[in-house]
Amino acid sequence: xxxxxxxxxxxxxxxxxxxxxxxxxxxxxxxxxxxxxxxxxxxxxxxxxxxxxxxxxxxxxxxxxxxxxxxxxxxxxxxxxxxxxxxxxxxxxxxxxxxxxxxxxxxxxxxxxxxxxxxxxxxxxxxxxxxxxxxxxxxxxxxxxxxxxxxxxxxxxxxxxxxxxxxxxxxxxxxxxxxxxxxxxxxxxxxxxxxxxxxxxxxxxxxxxxxxxxxxxxxxxxxxxxxxxxxxxxxxxxxxxxxxxxxxxxxxxxxxxxxxxxxxxxxxxxxxxxxxxxxxxxxxxxxxxxxxxxxxxxxxxxxxxxxxxxxxxxxxxxxxxxxxxxxxxxxxxxxxxxxxxxxxxxxxxxxxxxxxxxxxxxxxxxxxxxxxxxxxxxxxxxxxxxxxxxxxxxxxxxxxxxxxxxxxxxxxxxx
Amino acid sequence: xxxxxxxxxxxxxxxxxxxxxxxxxxxxxxxxxxxxxxxxxxxxxxxxxxxxxxxxxxxxxxxxxxxxxxxxxxxxxxxxxxx
Ligand SMILES: Cc1ncc(COP(=O)(O)O)c(C=O)c1O
Numbered sequence: 001x002x003x004x005x006x007x008x009x010x011x012x013x014x015x016x017x018x019x020x021x022x023x024x025x026x027x028x029x030x031x032x033x034x035x036x037x038x039x040x041x042x043x044x045x046x047x048x049x050x051x052x053x054x055x056x057x058x059x060x061x062x063x064x065x066x067x068x069x070x071x072x073x074x075x076x077x078x079x080x081x082x083x084x085x086x087x088x089x090x091x092x093x094x095x096x097x098x099x100x101x102x103x104x105x106x107x108x109x110x111x112x113x114x115x116x117x118x119x120x121x122x123x124x125x126x127x128x129x130x131x132x133x134x135x136x137x138x139x140x141x142x143x144x145x146x147x148x149x150x151x152x153x154x155x156x157x158x159x160x161x162x163x164x165x166x167x168x169x170x171x172x173x174x175x176x177x178x179x180x181x182x183x184x185x186x187x188x189x190x191x192x193x194x195x196x197x198x199x200x201x202x203x204x205x206x207x208x209x210x211x212x213x214x215x216x217x218x219x220x221x222x223x224x225x226x227x228x229x230x231x232x233x234x235x236x237x238x239x240x241x242x243x244x245x246x247x248x249x250x251x252x253x254x255x256x257x258x259x260x261x262x263x264x265x266x267x268x269x270x271x272x273x274x275x276x277x278x279x280x281x282x283x284x285x286x287x288x289x290x291x292x293x294x295x296x297x298x299x300x301x302x303x304x305x306x307x308x309x310x311x312x313x314x315x316x317x318x319x320x321x322x323x324x325x326x327x328x329x330x331x332x333x334x335x336x337x338x339x340x341x342x343x344x345x346x347x348x349x350x351x352x353x354x355x356x357x358x359x360x361x362x363x364x365x366x367x368x369x370x371x372x373x374x375x376x377x378x379x380x381x382x383x384x385x386x387x388x389x390x391x392x393x394x395x396x397x398x399x400x401x402x403x404x405x406x407x408x409x410x411x412x413x414x415x
Numbered sequence: 416x417x418x419x420x421x422x423x424x425x426x427x428x429x430x431x432x433x434x435x436x437x438x439x440x441x442x443x444x445x446x447x448x449x450x451x452x453x454x455x456x457x458x459x460x461x462x463x464x465x466x467x468x469x470x471x472x473x474x475x476x477x478x479x480x481x482x483x484x485x486x487x488x489x490x491x492x493x494x495x496x497x498x
Contacts, residue, residue: 147455157458367450
């Protein structure tokens, strides 16, 4: 053992620095299933408090849906608990294949391969298809897991200003002599809830002969009329070469991810993707429940329709109440506050009012763009939304920010 | 030479990283620690300098500090006798 005082002091000091920087993250213990109403023990040791959850990725309210839970039980009974193997040795059951087929059909792609998570899908996929002679051209605000995936790939890296199509076109011109090129973006960006301009991106991709990769984690299951995702919302089904997405958000929220898209790319992932080859298969319980989730959302669009209605209601009422919210149609609703401390203080007060939301500030979002990120769910009923709107209005009045625009809030609180 | 170089890098950073043309930066503006350039996009900045001056900056020299301002980048380039 050589965990010397030197090492211990070094790490303690790192922790202290995180604390001083104000970016120390604390877990809150939830003592109930995930849902609109949850019981939270916070701070640790406090009596559990019932709050309305407005910070989960439980977009469709399926995380604790009775039919999903029932399917999980059935999966456990019929296919057991664990597989103790990676996929290609003895970790593929009939239900794994069934889920891949269902996802392919739902997403409107050619083929699909499951990964332990979308983080793993993003970590593996670029290295499988691109090499030194190729280029990755990414939006500058892509998710951290894509950044990691690009780091693991030898292809040359270019990036363009967030959703700036002129800048993207410049990069496509600049890289024209390279072998293969891939445009890389999130379908929906998780901090702003804004949507990639996939129609324009696909046009540019065709004009300059580049592939398109989209991480649709914050869209699969509810964006687009049938909930297929951002590609449906933007009218480009069939034109996206790689979609990665997660089962850990709208689709039941347990875990798992996939790469879905062109057949040859998916086949190559089965041969070469390191997180697929060297990490354990998804457990039968989750696969069985995920199959049920796809069945439920393929049968009816009721849940995504309700989510759309809830989102519009919440956005309209919050705007009318005088909050500065980023415009859009996505259930991620950023309440802009600009000042980090203001965002923390308001989130704390809202928690006291029984509304669980989180304040985000630098480095998670750019400096001077602190906000509270609200996430609406199909699990919310109108009275939940009304309660949240009332609490926000009360706290917004306390901090005297209602009806104020960016410049006025900054004049009042700085950033 | 140094003024030309300064302008070249400042113009590049403005074109590549600033959204709003009215934003101004100078040679001592902190780029990475202020969040104007994130540490991942820094790779593109490094590639730009390498291509422009036909040098190869080894990883141990390509620190976030070395790229945190135009002045720091010029100091780095001096080590390669191109500034
Ligand atoms: C855009 C995006 N991609 C990927 C992930 C990671 O997904 P998973 O939880 O399946 O690893 C997330 C989750 O935070 C995400 O927001």
